[in-house]
Structure formats: structure tokens, C-alpha cells
Amino acid sequence: MRKPDQRMLAHDSALSTLGAALTDVRGELDDYREHLNEETNEIQSLYEYIHNVEGKLDRALSRLDEIALLVKGKKPHQKWVFTPLTAKEKEVFQMLYTLTASRPFVHYKEMATKLNLSKQLLSSYITVLIQKGIPVEKKYQSNQVFVRLHPEFRQAQAKDNIVGVNTLLTYWT
Numbered sequence: 001m002r003k004p005d006q007r008m009l010a011h012d013s014a015l016s017t018l019g020a021a022l023t024d025v026r027g028e029l030d031d032y033r034e035h036l037n038e039e040t041n042e043i044q045s046l047y048e049y050i051h052n053v054e055g056k057l058d059r060a061l062s063r064l065d066e067i068a069l070l071v072k073g074k075k076p077h078q079k080w081v082f083t084p085l086t087a088k089e090k091e092v093f094q095m096l097y098t099l100t101a102s103r104p105f106v107h108y109k110e111m112a113t114k115l116n117l118s119k120q121l122l123s124s125y126i127t128v129l130i131q132k133g134i135p136v137e138k139k140y141q142s143n144q145v146f147v148r149l150h151p152e153f154r155q156a157q158a159k160d161n162i163v164g165v166n167t168l169l170t171y172w173t
Contacts, residue, residue, distance in 0.1 A: 048141065055139075080153055082133025082163075090165050091115065092125040093134065096149060097157065105139050105146035134163070 085093060095115055099106040112122040126147060130136050135150035149157070157163055 051140070080133070080135070080156060085129070085132060085134075085163060089125060089128060089132070090163065092122065093129060093163055094165055096126075096129075096136070096147060097154065100148045100154065105148045108145050108147070111147075 092111070092115065095111050096106065099111060099114075108119050108122055108126075111117075112119045115122065117125070123145075126136055135153045137148050137150055139146045139148075148154075
């Protein structure tokens with residue numbers, strides 16, 4: 001048997017020291033990554049909280065504007081102006097109208113599934129509705145998009161059929 005020489009021992013010792021140092025670095029990096037994940041979760045929670053507060057502030061300001069008009073003796077009046085919709089756009093509108101009858105917002109995926117469209121195509125239709133003046137509101141939660149019709153517009157549609165849909169709105173339910 002051959003005895004290990006000094007160079008081999010020094011080499012093994014250096015490798016052992018390097019391995020220990022790399023293990024320490026990996027541990028520190030894992031701790032740092034965990035800390036970043038915790039901070040990211042906290043930032044996301046704060047963002048959602050701030051978004052909710054902003055929504056509440058917007059609604060409060062809107063109500064204050066209405067109250068100011070009432071105090072001045074003027075009735076708040078919303079006139080909805082939009083470009084006429086195509087048949088497919090009306091179909092998307094009807095789905096949005098129907099699904100938000102029982103809840104405040106609806107997820108793109110559910111609408112897309114019911115309309116047999118991709119989420120991307122549905123997103124395009126929603127964008128067109130907004131561009132044409134239909135007051136669609138979006139809410140972002142947990143990296144997902146939820147939509148609804150502005151409540152006053154929804155109520156006006158129920159009373160006056162201002163979009164001019166021919167199919168009964170209960171067709172989809």
C-alpha cells in the first residue's frame with residue numbers, strides 16, 4: 001500500500017474546506033431567498049390592501065359628488081354613451097351581465113369557458129367593450145382578472161335595454 005503524500009493530503013484538505021465554504025454560502029443564499037419570499041408576500045398583501053382602500057375611497061368620493069349635487073338641488077344623472085356592439089360583442093356582454101347577476105365580479109376563465117372562447121380572445125372582447133364605452137370594471141386579485149359591469153349601468157340596462165340585446169338575459173343561466 002502506498003502512503004498518501006503531502007500534496008494529496010493538502011489537496012483533500014483544500015477540497016474539504018472549499019466544500020464547507022460552499023455549503024455555508026448555499027445556506028446563506030437559502031436564508032436570503034426565504035427572506036425575499038416573505039417580503040414579496042408582504043408586499044403583495046399590502047398592494048391588495050391598498051387597492052381595496054383605493055376602491056373604497058373612489059366609491060366614497062363618488063357618493064360625496066352625488067351628495068354635493070343633491071345639496072345643490074341637482075339630481076345626479078348618468079347618461080351612457082357607447083358605440084353599438086356587434087353580435088359577438090353582445091354575446092360577451094350578455095354573459096357578463098348574466099354571470100354578475102348573482103355575484104359582484106366574474107373571472108375571465110369562467111366567461112371564456114361558457115362562451116367557448118380562449119381567455120385571450122375573451123380579454124380582447126372585453127377590451128373592445130370598454131373601448132366602445134361599455135363601463136366594464138376590472139379588479140385584479142392574486143394575479144387574476146375579474147370583471148363586472150358598472151352597477152348603475154347594469155341597473156339602467158335592466159330597465160331600458162340600452163345595449164339593445166334581443167335574447168333574454170336569462171338565456172345563459
